[in-house]
Amino acid sequence: MRGENTQRMVLLETLRLAVPMHMAELRPLEPSHRAEIASRCATVIGSHGDALQFGGKHCREAFNALARGLAAAALTVPGGVDFLGAHWCTDPWCRAKNRFDHADDEPPTTTQQTDIPAQRPFEDVIRDLADYLNTTGDAA
């Protein structure tokens, strides 16, 4: 049991170093590209994830996929990601314990009820959409 805890602690501490490094590299990318990277990393972890626990020739590949996948997801998923009790999100100085803490961090978008526009009639929205499609449809 002690070995498992040590292994878990080493994994967590190395991720605390590696994930922000991958985040710095992935931050400039488009969200769709980051989501694609997260998906690819999940595939690698799916096939070689056991190497993280038991070692072997795919250990480094699995660790890099885990760190990079967490980084890509942290920058893409609202609220970020949590793993082994650690939390990563778009805010490098975030002090939240986990992604669920972010619900309370969101500042109110308005303090006045009057700032919220009244719901528009359905016909108006459809007409505007039709106008938009008519003016942009030919150009495309």
Ligand SMILES: [Zn+2]
């Ligand atoms: Zn956060």
